Amino acid sequence: xxxxxxxxxxxxxxxxxxxxxxxxxxxxxxxxxxxxxxxxxxxxxxxxxxxxxxxxxxxxxxxxxxxxxxxxxxxxxxxxxxxxxxxxxxxxxxxxxxxxxxxxxxxxxxxxxxxxxxxxxxxxxxxxxxxxxxxxxxxxxxxxxxxxxxxxxxxxxxxxxxxxxxxxxxxxxxxxxxxxxxxxxxxxx
Numbered sequence: 057x058x059x060x061x062x063x064x065x066x067x068x069x070x071x072x073x074x075x076x077x078x079x080x081x082x083x084x085x086x087x088x089x090x091x092x093x094x095x096x097x098x099x100x101x102x103x104x105x106x107x108x109x110x111x112x113x114x115x116x117x118x119x120x121x122x123x124x125x126x127x128x129x130x131x132x133x134x135x136x137x138x139x140x141x142x143x144x145x146x147x148x149x150x151x152x153x154x155x156x157x158x159x160x161x162x163x164x165x166x167x168x169x170x171x172x173x174x175x176x177x178x179x180x181x182x183x184x185x186x187x188x189x190x191x192x193x194x195x196x197x198x199x200x201x202x203x204x205x206x207x208x209x210x211x212x213x214x215x216x217x218x219x220x221x222x223x224x225x226x227x228x229x230x231x232x233x234x235x236x237x238x239x240x241x242x243x244x245x
Contacts, residue, residue, distance in 0.1 A: 061100020068093040070102050071109055079113065084124045087169035088112060091129040094211065095229045108132045126169040130232040144207060145243060151184075151192060155200050157240045158183045159210060159226050163233035170225035172215070173198065187244065201226060 062070070071089045092112065096105035111132030116124045145153070158179035162171045177197055184191040201224065205212040211227045228236060 062097065062102050062105075063100070064090075064093040064097035067096050067100075067102060067105045071105055074106060074109060079124075080122075083116075083122060084109075084113075085126065088124050088126045088129050091126045091169045091227070091229065092132075094227075095129065095133050104136075107136060111135055125167050126227075127164070127167065127232040127234060130228055130230070131235070133229065134231055134235065144209065145239065150187075150189065150244075151196075152200050152204065153240055153244060154183045154187060154189060155180050155197055156204060156209065157237060157244070159201075160228070160233045160236040160240065163226075163228060164237060170211075170213070170227040173201065173224040173226065176201070176226055198224065 068089050071092060075084050075089070089109075092105055092108045095108060096102070108129055109132075112124050112128035115128040115131055116122070145156075148156070155176065159171065159176045161183070162175050162179045166175075177194060180197060181191045201210065201212060204210045208230070211229050213225050213227075215223045215225050231239075
């Protein structure tokens, strides 16, 4: 007997049911469930999604905080299946690393599952100044983000309801923003 893979939406519904049973009200951000669903939907595996939820909750307990944030879900994935592929990051050109550092910092700062392209570009300009590099134009930055997405380094999707206009949303599923920031800072030394 073969089971169909669960979609991200189906996994999110399963996780919402589990959250009602196992967590206090408002202990899990909706965005955290979305990150877990997106991660687990790669394999369509509900058990994996539930394990990530459990590990993210344990991380919040260890940190003595009341809310499970998206970075705890990313950390849960790293703890479950380490995928910080150092060889990919080491070979990236300097500006790709700077854009990635900007995305990691912005995600860490706002504690969100996704940030807008505009937010990343604004942070990228600040990071370029920090590293005495001339920032590149929007189209070039957008192409780098698409390339990083194609290599599985970042996740991108189009904005939907609740956003004015269309923009690219950027997130991380493989690694917590803080861990990626530390790793990139070491590479950029």
